[in-house]
Amino acid sequence: MSTLLQQLANGVVQGALIALIALGYTMVYGIIQLINFAHGEVFMVGAYGGLATYTWIVPESVKDVWYVSLPIVLVGGVAVSVAIALLMERFAYRPLRNAPRLAPLITALGVSVFLQEFVRNFYPNATAALPFPGVFVQGQLVIGPIRVGWSGILLIGVSVLLSIALQTYINRSRMGRAMRATAQDPDTAKLMGVNPDRVIVLTFVLGAALAGVAGVLFGTYLNNINTDMGFQTGIFAFTAAVLGGVGSIRGAVVGAFIIGLVKTLAGQYMPGGTQYDYVWIFVVLILVLVFRPQGLFGEPERVRA
């Protein structure tokens, strides 16, 4: 029983992390129908950006004062993620805006490999995993049999808060309306005066900012990062987005928590253990796609005239 509760708690932390990344996948897909396979790497460079900020920018005297260093590290990580996403949109995807859909998809895979190799080769000592500082309250929250590191609690809190903030922004603000209009009917959105380039750039920026936050909090939680982390977690996040209904904000968050829970529970209880957790995640995905191809919260059909 206590193992089950502990794994449920671990699953929620995993889900919170995956949600922050899944939101980027689902938003970009909603606007330009591109599965941005390089989005996992936007998360990864966020972690390295955070580490670089901690190593070279945060002054020695405040490195151990988490409430000073964490905000600086977060800003550094987010800045790197956003910068990379902007470059990627401008130079890799925008020139292919009117190309057949397969072209940007393959480009996304290329960008993904490029970013992994670039960081591995040019970040000092990144050929191996690097230690990441615990820039938050150390120790664990203990509730009965459950123990969760405070940095895990932080991850859950930040993820829930940012998801709600994003949902509110998209539903209430003028630019949020422009984003939804472009997602539903790009031509008619232009007739309303909505500049599609601005909407697309904003979408990449929002997704990248969330991924950057996720990168830094991931490092803080696990205390070690490597250049494959984006690929691995990116697969989970992509699956979560599809599971929830790609294009749906709520779907991405719900899908992420489902994936997080399936991953930890399958790792504990299914034959093969953690080595086979991928298998069970994809079993869940396949089942959902067979019985509800649009995902849990997806729209069954695209815009009608």
Add this chain to the structure above:
Amino acid sequence: MSALLEVRDLSVAYGAIEAVRDISFTVEAGHIVSLIGSNGAGKTTTLRTISGLLRPTGGEIVFDGKPIHDQPAHTILGSGLAHCPEGRRLFPRMTVEENLQLGAYVRKDDGVEADMQNVYELFPVLGERRHNKAGLFSGGEQQMLAIGRAMMSKPKLLMLDEPSMGLSPIMTQLIFDTIKELQKQGTTILLVEQNALAALALSDHGYVIDLGQTTLDGPGHELLADERVRAAYLGED
């Protein structure tokens, strides 16, 4: 009277297929001008090109004294030219209110709320259902919302593409009455219709388009009386 919109020798092609060939017409400020013609004549293509959604292969479009044929689509509305597209093209998963707010997307002034009330006065059914999703509405209600949305930008020229399509005769009459009313309030109208009789009866000037070319033009009432128009579009021998 001066020309608010002037289209000169406009040609548009989809790949190798020329949909519009050397169309020319003029819309005077304050007028209702209609383009009539059968299905596939190039009317919708012409409007989409004026809006910047399509690029012409030749010719010129001058609006309010400025050439606009190489402007990106999203800048056209800001210059005062609104397009209410064929099939209404509302944002189906947004509410009435959100659709109207998007119509006013380019406006920076604070009169948006008041203009939204005006739309609700013009079409009370929209006001009653302002928080409902547009995709659930009937064809007539959708057309009202589409017109209301286009008016939210306070355009100088409103282009309406097949506003009567799929509507009951009563609803069609209501929509045409509304168009007349908008003209009275000072909006210039460019109307594309298959319902030639109703469109010409309303129009100060009409152009007949056939196979991508302008074949006839004249004041609405004269075209209505023209034998060739009656034979081709009003089903008379």
